[in-house]
Amino acid sequence: MVPYDSDGLAGSAPSSSSSITKPPQIDGLLAGAGYKVPSSELRHVAQRLERLETAMLNSASHQLSLLASDAVLYNPSDLSTWVDSLLSELNQSQPLPSLPSDLSDLVPNSTALDSSWGMEHSLSQQQNQNISQHQQNQLMVVTALEEDSAIRLVHMLMTCAESVQRGELALAASLIENMQGLLTRVNTGCGIGKVAGYFINALSRRIFAPAGSISGVGSCYTYENELLYHHYYEACPYLKFAHFTANQAILEAFEGHDCVHVVDFNLMHGLQWPALIQALALRPGGPPLLRLTGIGPPSSDGRDSLREIGLRLADLARSVNVRFAFRGVAAARLEDVKPWMLQVNPKEAVAVNSIMQLHKLLASDPTRNPAIDIVLNWIRNLNLKIMTAVEQEADHNQSGFLDRFTEALYYYSTMFDSLEACAHHPEKVLAEMYIQREICNVVSCEGSARVERHEPLAKWRTRLTGAGFRPLHLGSNAFKQASMLLTLFSSEGYSVEENEGCLTLGWHSRPLIAASAWQAVPDVEPALGVIDNNGVVL
Amino acid sequence: MHHHHHHPHVSSPHATQKRLKFCINDHIDILIEILKRLDGRSLGVAACVCRLWCTIARNDSLWEDLCFRHVSPPPSGVRAVVVALGGYKRLYMVCVRPVLSRLGRRLRLGDSDRVGRVWTRDEVQLSLSLFCVDYYERLGRLGGGGGGSGGGGGGGDTSAASLMFLCKPVNV
Numbered sequence: 001m002v003p004y005d006s007d008g009l010a011g012s013a014p015s016s017s018s019s020i021t022k023p024p025q026i027d028g029l030l031a032g033a034g035y036k037v038p039s040s041e042l043r044h045v046a047q048r049l050e051r052l053e054t055a056m057l058n059s060a061s062h063q064l065s066l067l068a069s070d071a072v073l074y075n076p077s078d079l080s081t082w083v084d085s086l087l088s089e090l091n092q093s094q095p096l097p098s099l100p101s102d103l104s105d106l107v108p109n110s111t112a113l114d115s116s117w118g119m120e121h122s123l124s125q126q127q128n129q130n131i132s133q134h135q136q137n138q139l140m141v142v143t144a145l146e147e148d149s150a151i152r153l154v155h156m157l158m159t160c161a162e163s164v165q166r167g168e169l170a171l172a173a174s175l176i177e178n179m180q181g182l183l184t185r186v187n188t189g190c191g192i193g194k195v196a197g198y199f200i201n202a203l204s205r206r207i208f209a210p211a212g213s214i215s216g217v218g219s220c221y222t223y224e225n226e227l228l229y230h231h232y233y234e235a236c237p238y239l240k241f242a243h244f245t246a247n248q249a250i251l252e253a254f255e256g257h258d259c260v261h262v263v264d265f266n267l268m269h270g271l272q273w274p275a276l277i278q279a280l281a282l283r284p285g286g287p288p289l290l291r292l293t294g295i296g297p298p299s300s301d302g303r304d305s306l307r308e309i310g311l312r313l314a315d316l317a318r319s320v321n322v323r324f325a326f327r328g329v330a331a332a333r334l335e336d337v338k339p340w341m342l343q344v345n346p347k348e349a350v351a352v353n354s355i356m357q358l359h360k361l362l363a364s365d366p367t368r369n370p371a372i373d374i375v376l377n378w379i380r381n382l383n384l385k386i387m388t389a390v391e392q393e394a395d396h397n398q399s400g401f402l403d404r405f406t407e408a409l410y411y412y413s414t415m416f417d418s419l420e421a422c423a424h425h426p427e428k429v430l431a432e433m434y435i436q437r438e439i440c441n442v443v444s445c446e447g448s449a450r451v452e453r454h455e456p457l458a459k460w461r462t463r464l465t466g467a468g469f470r471p472l473h474l475g476s477n478a479f480k481q482a483s484m485l486l487t488l489f490s491s492e493g494y495s496v497e498e499n500e501g502c503l504t505l506g507w508h509s510r511p512l513i514a515a516s517a518w519q520a521v522p523d524v525e526p527a528l529g530v531i532d533n534n535g536v537v538l
Numbered sequence: 539m540h541h542h543h544h545h546p547h548v549s550s551p552h553a554t555q556k557r558l559k560f561c562i563n564d565h566i567d568i569l570i571e572i573l574k575r576l577d578g579r580s581l582g583v584a585a586c587v588c589r590l591w592c593t594i595a596r597n598d599s600l601w602e603d604l605c606f607r608h609v610s611p612p613p614s615g616v617r618a619v620v621v622a623l624g625g626y627k628r629l630y631m632v633c634v635r636p637v638l639s640r641l642g643r644r645l646r647l648g649d650s651d652r653v654g655r656v657w658t659r660d661e662v663q664l665s666l667s668l669f670c671v672d673y674y675e676r677l678g679r680l681g682g683g684g685g686g687s688g689g690g691g692g693g694g695d696t697s698a699a700s701l702m703f704l705c706k707p708v709n710v
Contacts, residue, residue, distance in 0.1 A: 244667070269678070271671065278670035279663070281619050312677055316670070319622040477660070484664050488640050 042148070048083040149185045150192045154409075156182065157199055161405040169207055176204045190420055195413045198436050199405075202443035209444070222297050226305070228434035229268050235431035236419050237494060238513045241482055241505045242355050243272035245515040246388035248478040250351045251279050253386035253517075258288045259348040263382075265334060265357040267294030270309040272355070274316055281320040289323045293342050298330040306330060334361055335371035339378040349385040358389055358460075362397055362453040376467040380520040386472060387518045391460060393504055393511040396442045397453040408442045411512070418507035421493055457502060457514040464518055472517040473501030563590055570594060574603050578635055601626035605634050606662070619666070623673040632672055633665040 027039045037045055160175040179200050186193035233239040254260045260280075264272070273292060280287045292313065299305045306328030317324030331337045334357055344350055361372040379387060394411040398404045415435060419428065441452040455463075461471070482496045482503055497504050497511060504511035562569055573584055573595060581604065585595035594600070602617065605626055620629055641661060 247667075271674070274670040274674035275667035278619060278623075278667055282615055282666070312674065315677060316674055319673075320619045320670075321622075480660050481664060484637075484641060484660065488637065 045083060052083055052086055149182050150196070153179060153182050153186060153196045154192065157196060157203070157409065158402075158406065160203055161402050164203065164206065165401040172203070172207050176200060176207065191417075192413065194432075195409070195416050198412070198439050199409060199443065201436075202440045205440060206444035222299050222305070223301065225297075225437075226268055228430055228437070230271075231427050231430035232434040233271055235428045236422050237486060238505060239271075239355070240485060241496075241503075242390040242513065242515055244275065244481055244485055245474065245478050245503055246353055246355070246390060246517075247272065247276045247279065248481055249388050249472065249474055249517040250276060250353065250386060251283070252475065252477070253351060253472070253519075254280070254288065254349055255283075257349040257385075259291075259345065260288045261291040261293065261344060261348045261350045263293045263295070263342055263350065263352045265295050265352070265354040267296045267306060267309055267328070270294065270313050272353070273313055277313070277317050277322050277324070278320060281322045287320075287322040289325070290317065291325045291327070291345075291348065293327045293329060295329045295331060295334070295337055297332055304328070335375060337375075339382060342382070344382055346383060348383075350382050351385055352379050352382070352387040354388070355390045356392060359391055359397070359453045359455060360451040362455070363448050363450065365448065372463070373467065376464070376469075380468050384520045387469065387520075388515070389460070389464075389518065390513060390515045391457070392454040393456055393506070393514045394454045395456050395459075397455050405443060408439065412439055414507050414510050415512055418493060418512070457499060457504070457511075457516065460514075460516070468521050468523075469518040470521050471501055472519050474498075474503050474515065474517055478503060563588075566590075566594065570597075570600070573600055576604075578604055578630060596627070598626045601630050605630055616666070620669070623669055629665065629669050633669045637661060637665050637668070 027037050027042055030037045030042075156175055156179050160172050160179070163169075163172040163175065179196070183193065183197055183200065186196070188194050188197050229239075250262065262273075262276070264270075277290065280290060292310070294306055294310065296306050310326030310328055314324050314326055327343065329337060329341050331341075358372065358375075361375055362370075364370050392411075395407050396404055396411070398407070412435065416432070419431065419435075422428070438452050441450060442454075445451075465471075479496065479498055482505065486494045486496055486505070493508050495506050495509055497506065497509075499511075499514070502514055502516040504514045506512050569591070573581060573591075576584060581595055581600065585592045598621070602620075606616075620626055623629075624632075638661070
């Protein structure tokens, strides 16, 4: 459930905690349907409507016909009175049920929520009674409550983020508490409740943790990261789409070359490469000599995980008769990698593959040259045949915190929606943890610790063309393959789109991940004199 | 194993005698030719008939025919790769059948893959790639270490975790 935007409710969340006397708010959603119901009476009305339904089900037929002829609603603004009158006409003999006992503990302490939430006041006046029936009705009432709470939750999240941006941390902290209270009334197993929970968690880390104590990706999390990444790979199609699309582009670029070298910016378990090895094995003319250089963080527990993956891939390559050589480069950050470490042979065709790594270089350090420029520069000079870049299609690198937060909320809600629709996977929760880490990084970290600096495709285009690259169009083969891959998933909400030669995968027409391919523009030397990179005439 | 005989309506006992003498199990080459033309499901059923049929049905070349029956010419060099990665029967079970049924259902509502569905080179390629990923993941599980192990997504030995999405029923 994507969060409703603020047009749904009349009146917005108040930003001050002082007591306010407010005019009765009309519920905006029902107003759209023509009924004017004050927000304070929503619960009352819902309850009465349910009783009415029960009574109608239980009543004798003559009473029903009476109801049918007399029940004309003359005054839409007074829905609650009308329902009450209908109920009294039906003259139930059973005791009037009030709130089922299960819901009574949802009644918040009136002190916890401030007076701005008028609904809660009328609720706290209801009495608890034990009800033996209405199992189904309970569910209905809870759903009405839930949707309400979910909307409020989103509003509060925005308010909290805004107060964080303004530096009003005390207010933000109190909003966090309120939100955690609201969370108990929402189904946190799915939908907006789950996403809100993660964002509240991330916000509270930002507010309550001392500055600088939140590290982005620590080396002690290497094994965990790999595990979560693997489950993310299995639970949803984003990484598979990335791998297959990149492989197709690389395969096409390597046509006719006998010595090829792939540089993978983030090896992980090497899940991308079996398919490429197999495709190279079967290409007309026979397989080339394939070198793979895998970059990854150093492992902390003594295992040489890069080498292990290399051995596994070599095993596979040997089975299918592809000459293969592997080299691992352990580096904590991508900017620590220097081109000489890759040992590129001038005779080979080089492909650089970056799956969601380039954005980590965007943290700008005023004392040094931006890391992204340095890295892009040495990539260009690598005798590059193709660079495949897959990035999240979101603008999570904006300077304003509130903008970033809002964008992230919509982006990750969509992503969680898509995840929910995927086939049930026993370890889907681990995939969610992977996403949760991203959320935490976007929301609660700053400076060099914030590595998840996603930028949309348009910005990457500008950046890469400015750095001396030109786009390579991903062909129709890649598109067909991506569509087929998507069809194999059980849910129908995914969509592959083509965007000026790049492919995006999205959920219900919201692109979430974008794949593109690039080649280096050769340096042009002017006829008169030679100008080096700094504009100096040599 | 008893062979079920319909009593022929021909009255002559001679003709009956002749018919009773023919037993398909004595003519394995004919049997193989017949089995070669079956679709996957029927082949699986045939494997349950008797031990002889089971042995024959396990022959990987039957499944090779099944996989590439409608792709002509079959891409060269594929056999070595497929055999190395686990064989045609496994390829069919793990990749080809789910791919065909899912994609077939999308494209042609109502046709089952029994009705000589032609599948394209792209689908072949995709199946092979997925098969390779499956092999790689199994390598990781058997070899231990390297991650991907430890509960492995609930999938048994028959399918690697990342291909589990292929085995789930489709909500089309």
